[in-house]
Amino acid sequence: MFKFFRKNELVEKNDKQELKKIPTHVAIIMDGNGRWAKKRNMPRIKGHYEGMQTVKKITKYASKLGVEYLTLYAFSTENWARPKEEVSYLMDLPEKMFSSFMPELMENNVKVEVIGVVEKLPENTRKAVNDAIENTKNNTGLKLIFALNYGSKDEMLRAIKQITKDVQDNKYSIDEISEEHVSQNLFTSNTPDPDLLIRTSGEQRISNFLLWQIAYSEFLFTKVAWPDFTEEEFYKALLEYQSRDRRFGGLNED
Numbered sequence: 001m002f003k004f005f006r007k008n009e010l011v012e013k014n015d016k017q018e019l020k021k022i023p024t025h026v027a028i029i030m031d032g033n034g035r036w037a038k039k040r041n042m043p044r045i046k047g048h049y050e051g052m053q054t055v056k057k058i059t060k061y062a063s064k065l066g067v068e069y070l071t072l073y074a075f076s077t078e079n080w081a082r083p084k085e086e087v088s089y090l091m092d093l094p095e096k097m098f099s100s101f102m103p104e105l106m107e108n109n110v111k112v113e114v115i116g117v118v119e120k121l122p123e124n125t126r127k128a129v130n131d132a133i134e135n136t137k138n139n140t141g142l143k144l145i146f147a148l149n150y151g152s153k154d155e156m157l158r159a160i161k162q163i164t165k166d167v168q169d170n171k172y173s174i175d176e177i178s179e180e181h182v183s184q185n186l187f188t189s190n191t192p193d194p195d196l197l198i199r200t201s202g203e204q205r206i207s208n209f210l211l212w213q214i215a216y217s218e219f220l221f222t223k224v225a226w227p228d229f230t231e232e233e234f235y236k237a238l239l240e241y242q243s244r245d246r247r248f249g250g251l252n253e254d
């Protein structure tokens with residue numbers, strides 16, 4: 001089915017291990033750019049530049065595999081605490097990326113979306129992101145979702161405030177508040193919860209990412225730094241995912 005893999009050495013070596021179950025939604029914490037650069041005596045921003053190249057590579061590959069949603073943690077609400085020069089470089093990345101990547105996004109029918117507080121981003125970042133959303137709005141393939149100025153606690157706080165307001169406005173009562181109301185008031189209201197969450201570069205934590213949405217996601221932690229993360233690593237992550245027994249708190253029949 002996936003001729004693309006047939007060319008892949010990994011598949012030739014493990015021919016029986018074919019991908020049969022593709023996760024609908026993969027979320028990635030793209031960690032390790034800074035350490036990758038430091039190890040090579042380069043400035044941290046070089047790591048972010050290489051990280052951007054990985055974003056392009058993995059987006060195209062995920063799209064070819066038939067993943068429907070790819071959410072990438074690009075900038076958290078906590079990342080503002082980094083040195084000014086680094087924040088400024090990260091804020092310029094969307095413009096850099098979309099100016100070179102747009103033709104391939106169109107070719108691959110990829111639709112760009114964003115979660116997070118976009119209004120608080122600098123003007124040029126906001127424009128680059130909004131233009132990419134606008135240019136790709138009619139694409140029907142992979143949804144490429146950038147988490148930008150995103151924090152899960154902030155997102156949930158906003159939902160709580162909105163739900164409280166709805167109750168005050170008599171839209172529904174306190175007793176009627178449901179999980180659905182919470183989900184519908186998150187940035188991810190139009191997106192199914194992630195099936196697989198990948199974090200690169202060895203850390204095993206969630207760092208304020210999609211806390212509500214990952215209730216039943218499978219987690220995969222790899223030591224590979226994001227700039228070194230390849231199609232083969234992504235493929236291996238998907239192989240691992242399909243070997244997991246997802247029970248969602250219930251039981252699976254043998």
Ligand code: FPP
Nearest residue numbers: 030031032033034035051052074093094097
């Ligand atoms: C974490 O590595 C990475 C980030 C905070 C930024 C992620 C950004 C990209 C991968 C570039 C692409 C983004 C866009 C919007 C096009 P780190 O700096 O925390 O690494 P460290 O833990 O080794 O210091």
